[in-house]
Amino acid sequence: MSEQLLVTPLHALHIEMGARMVPFAGYDMPVQYALGVKKEHLHCRSQAGLFDVSHMGQLRLKGGDPAAALEKLVPVDIIxxxxxxxxxxxxxxxxxxxxxxLMVTNFADHLFVVVNAACKTQDIAHLNANLPADVSIEVIEDRALLALQGPKAAEVLASFNPEVAEMVFMDAKKVQLVGVECYVSRSGYTGEDGYEISVPAAQAEQLARELLAKSEVEWIGLGARDSLRLECGLCLYGHDLDETTTPVEASLLWGISKARRADGVRAGGFIGSDLILQQIATKDVQRKRIGLVGKSKAPVREGSKLFNADDVEIGIVTSGTFGPSKGMPVAMAYVQTDYAVIGSEIFAEVRGKKLSMTVEKMPFVAQSYYRG
Structure with a gap:
């Protein structure tokens, strides 16, 4: 099957390092290494973890006014x-x-956009169909993408170039690493401090090997990436978010810029804005995304049905695992709005049994982004 899958520029290195490979978003990707998922998770929380996220789509929007054009497709202040x-x-x-x-970076002469691997073909088609002719879309095929995450990440990367130590959360700049220009942002998908690094594919293995030579750094696979992001309340597209879920239902109001809201300077103007702004104004939605913690050790997985105390079905789990840092099962779910109340007891159906869970505010584990 792996012969039919795409591979990243670091595929051979993963095999060399003994990774267990699985199909993911059309790629042959490492789900775990010798440490195992739990130890990888805890290592990232205490030291520094290296992730290959080269399967993500990297794009440049250039020419014309790409910020104004992109604002018609997202409820975010890009201008x-x-x-x-x-x-x-x-x-x-x-x-x-x-x-x-997606993530959008302003590099002055272009917008650098990173989209999800499973959606990149449809995203590129969406951009081509909706951006004006004077805005060009360049699909970047010759760069890998690495993420270095954890409390030791800044110290490690600063040993390659001290410029990165000055960056704060959501800063992005072009930085020389291993003799080549990399696009570095201080961001990530684990809730920890860290960086995402777009590196020329030809130098990706060299950079990865030199990072891994640091005692603080270990490879981290998709398994721990999922438990890390879930503990920190970060959504996974296709699971916690999809085409039927509005930002209001998904509790993503923070992702809608003030300038794009009903009383903002550039209110609305994006696809679906009338419905979304109405939901913001009325708070009238039938379901909400919530966080749940379990009382037993049994993880509650995606697809588990949720019930109230009267055994009436009220929702479904969209992501769930045992949280190694939290020390208990954690899950994201959508429930009828009346049950989206912190402290409420909800019951998850697992192998025919109803397990008690409590609605808890996310993130389950405090985020550690460096804000200066």
Whole structure:
């Protein structure tokens, strides 16, 4: 099967390092290494973890006015995004649903956009169909993408180039690493301090090997990446977000810039904005994304049905695992709005049994982003 899958520039290195490979978003990707998922997770929380995320789509939007053009597709302030800053965004559809989430960076002469691997073909088609002819879309095929995450990440990367130590959360800049220009942002998908590094594919293995030579750094696979992001309340597209889910239902109001809201200077104007702004104004949604923690050791997985005390079905789990840092099962779910109350007891159906869970505010584990 691996012969039919795409591979990243670091594929041979993963095999050399003894990774267990699995199909993911059309790629042959490492799910874990010799340490195992739990130890990888805890190592990232205490030291520094290295992730290969080269399967993600990397794009450049150039020419014309790409910021104004992109604002018609996302509910985010892109026009006023400062040079050297990155912002979280999401594409919306006519029904107010989310068709993907993405990161946008202003590099002055172009916008650098990173989209999800499973959605990149449809995202590129969406951009081609909706951006004006004077804005060009360049799909970057010759760069890998690494993430270095954890409390030791800054110390490690600063040993390669001290410039990165001055960066704060969501800063982005072009930095020389291993003799080549890399696009570095102080951001990530674990809730920890860290960096995402777009590196020329030809130098990706050299950079990875030199990072791994540091005693603080270990490879981290998809398994721990999922438990890390879930503990820190970060959504996974296709699971916690999809085309039927609006930003209001998904509790992503923080991702809608003030300038794009009903009383903002550039209110609305994005696909599905009428419905989304109405939901913000009325707070009238039938379901909400919540966090749940379990009382037993049994993890509650995606797809588990949720019930109230009267055994009436009220929702479904969209992500779930045992949180190694939290020390208990954690999950994200959508429930009828009346049950999205912190402290409420909800019951998850697992192998025919109803397990008690409590609605808890996310993140389950405090985020550690460096803000200076």
């Amino acid at each position: 006023d995004l400062p040079v050297g800053k990155q912002r979280y965004a999401f594409f919306t559809n006519e029904q107010g649903g989310i068709s993907d989430d």
